[in-house]
Amino acid sequence: MELDREEERALRGEKGEALASAYRILAAIGEATGAKKLVPVKWAHVSGVNYNTIGDAGVQFLDSFSREARVAIRTTVNPMGYDMNHPEGISEKFAEKQASIVRSYERMGVEPSFTCTPYDVFDMPRKGTQVSFAESNAAVFSNSLLGIKTNKESALSALASSVTGKAPLSDLRLDEGRNPNVKIQADFDFKSELDFGLLGYFAGKNVKGSSVALAGVDSLSRPQAKALSAGIGTSGSCGMFTLGNPKAKEKISFGKEEARKIKDELSTADDGDVITFGSPQLNIEELNTLANLTEGKKFKKRCMIFCSRAIHNQAVKIGLAGRLEKAGGEFMCDSCTCLTPYVSKENYDSVITSSVKAAYYMNSSNKVGVALKDMKTIVKEYTQ
Amino acid sequence: MKISGCRKIVGGSGEGAALVSSQPINFLAMVDAKTGRITDEKHELFGRSLKDTVLVFPNAIGSSVGAYVFYSLRESGTAPAAIVCTKADITTASGCAIARIPVVDLPAKKPISSIKGGTRVRVDADSGTIDSNRQI
Numbered sequence: 318m319e320l321d322r323e324e325e326r327a328l329r330g331e332k333g334e335a336l337a338s339a340y341r342i343l344a345a346i347g348e349a350t351g352a353k354k355l356v357p358v359k360w361a362h363v364s365g366v367n368y369n370t371i372g373d374a375g376v377q378f379l380d381s382f383s384r385e386a387r388v389a390i391r392t393t394v395n396p397m398g399y400d401m402n403h404p405e406g407i408s409e410k411f412a413e414k415q416a417s418i419v420r421s422y423e424r425m426g427v428e429p430s431f432t433c434t435p436y437d438v439f440d441m442p443r444k445g446t447q448v449s450f451a452e453s454n455a456a457v458f459s460n461s462l463l464g465i466k467t468n469k470e471s472a473l474s475a476l477a478s479s480v481t482g483k484a485p486l487s488d489l490r491l492d493e494g495r496n497p498n499v500k501i502q503a504d505f506d507f508k509s510e511l512d513f514g515l516l517g518y519f520a521g522k523n524v525k526g527s528s529v530a531l532a533g534v535d536s537l538s539r540p541q542a543k544a545l546s547a548g549i550g551t552s553g554s555c556g557m558f559t560l561g562n563p564k565a566k567e568k569i570s571f572g573k574e575e576a577r578k579i580k581d582e583l584s585t586a587d588d589g590d591v592i593t594f595g596s597p598q599l600n601i602e603e604l605n606t607l608a609n610l611t612e613g614k615k616f617k618k619r620c621m622i623f624c625s626r627a628i629h630n631q632a633v634k635i636g637l638a639g640r641l642e643k644a645g646g647e648f649m650c651d652s653c654t655c656l657t658p659y660v661s662k663e664n665y666d667s668v669i670t671s672s673v674k675a676a677y678y679m680n681s682s683n684k685v686g687v688a689l690k691d692m693k694t695i696v697k698e699y700t701q
Numbered sequence: 702m703k704i705s706g707c708r709k710i711v712g713g714s715g716e717g718a719a720l721v722s723s724q725p726i727n728f729l730a731m732v733d734a735k736t737g738r739i740t741d742e743k744h745e746l747f748g749r750s751l752k753d754t755v756l757v758f759p760n761a762i763g764s765s766v767g768a769y770v771f772y773s774l775r776e777s778g779t780a781p782a783a784i785v786c787t788k789a790d791i792t793t794a795s796g797c798a799i800a801r802i803p804v805v806d807l808p809a810k811k812p813i814s815s816i817k818g819g820t821r822v823r824v825d826a827d828s829g830t831i832d833s834n835r836q837i
Contacts, residue, residue, distance in 0.1 A: 338799060341798045341799070342794075342799060345711050345794040345795060346791050346794045349710050349788075349790060350791065350794075365765075367766075370729060370764070370766040371766060372734060372769070372773050373776075374734070374769070374773035374775075374777070375772065377776070378772055451765040451766075453764070468791060470765060471792040471796065472765050472766045472767075472768045473768040473769070474768070474794075474795040521762075552762065553763070554760060554761070554762050554790055677730065677763075678730060682729065
């Protein structure tokens with residue numbers, strides 16, 4: 318990858334250690350993805366905010382990086398570990414480390430969005446705009462439904478874009494890189510968002526390239542698109558899907574049997590001790606659906622509803638939050654199900670969720686069992 | 702055996718016993734940075750430690766936060782000495798750039814199986830070569 322004179326100087330450390338680190342990251346990604354040059358990006362969305370994901374080494378890295386580094390472009394951040402208004406059950410150590418991470422990002426000048434669904438919270442840029450989104454569901458959603466261009470960035474590559482305002486021009490940032498080589502032919506009666514999550518997880522797992530065509534899916538509601546995007550981002554390296562029936566070299570079938578296999582892999586328990594909704598965080602439409610389903614009912618188990626603070630504030634204003642609280646729902650803002658310290662094997666054996674992404678990380682990282690069920694079934698089985 | 706013509710992703714050199722897998726790795730979900738071990742029972746490297754090895758695998762998958770895991774491995778003293786990918790990805794490249802772990806891609810015609818698990822391997826990313834000779 319060719320760097321211009323200013324970029325070379327920054328890489329050599331003439332503009333400080335933080336920018337040198339950022340350019341080292343961009344140079345490595347540029348080599349890996351075969352980029353010829355860097356291009357300006359308008360917006361970075363950074364992951365690596367939850368202490369449970371980046372650990373002590375991450376805390377130290379960000380503390381030192383943020384002493385010098387400042388955002389060069391608009392930068393928003395992923396959820397942190399917990400809702401600071403609900404510190405119940407959160408250890409003092411976790412709270413301290415989490416606060417340090419938040420301070421580091423704020424020192425750099427990020428917007429404290431703490432959301433994995435920037436597309437539900439902010440006005441999105443025009444089609445074709447180059448951004449750097451590390452949150453995988455947001456990258457897939459933005460590429461596929463909004464025509465915004467980003468690779469499936471890593472926490473560190475989005476951070477490098479944030480402080481340099483640049484990203485290597487490669488893969489999904491190029492029109493030719495967005496054409497899928499593989500088509501998944503879905504022959505399946507999709508009934509719920511969960512089914513789209515299963516399709517996404519299957520696609521991510523089986524497609525090696527950056528882009529996949531999905532045939533047999535005509536249109537998607539926003540909740541379905543979120544579930545599909547989150548599934549794709551969880552299991553693989555694919556960062557975009559195209560609907561319809563484009564030509565592709567390779568074809569893979571997705572039917573009942575494939576869906577069942579994925580569900581068997583992720584659903585490791587029949588029942589659970591606690592319900593979590595979110596991953597991705599819920600939007601107003603999803604909260605409304607849940608409120609309608611639970612009207613006049615009450616959850617029999619603890620039920621955590623994860624959403625961004627921006628969405629929660631709106632839900633309070635329009636009375637939606639109150640309806641869900643009446644049904645026993647507990648809102649957890651600024652955080653999400655994946656790797657949340659609210660759910661650990663010390664306090665729960667298993668969790669009930671409708672999210673494929675939550676199921677994956679609850680199994681693998683939180684080490685608790687998962688009963689994976691769609692939202693309607695959860696309300697039917699666990700309310701009275 | 703010597704493989705040349707590898708693409709340098711992150712410069713430097715490293716030597717260790719080859720730890721080889723044909724399965725991709727989700728570093729956030731499958732690696733314990735403190736011990737350097739693979740914790741996913743379904744992964745063929747389950748229970749194996751990455752420490753001081755030359756890790757040979759296709760590419761990283763899943764979480765974007767996996768990049769931090771490379772840095773955590775370095776800070777915990779459990780990092781691999783070098784990494785060889787079929788096709789290096791953004792997570793591996795960015796994490797290793799910060800952790801200063803040398804990374805190369807295998808040339809297109811060389812499969813993962815070109816490197817035998819357990820053999821002593823030296824990766825020189827700057828010259829794009831992988832040397833493997835001595836059995837250990």
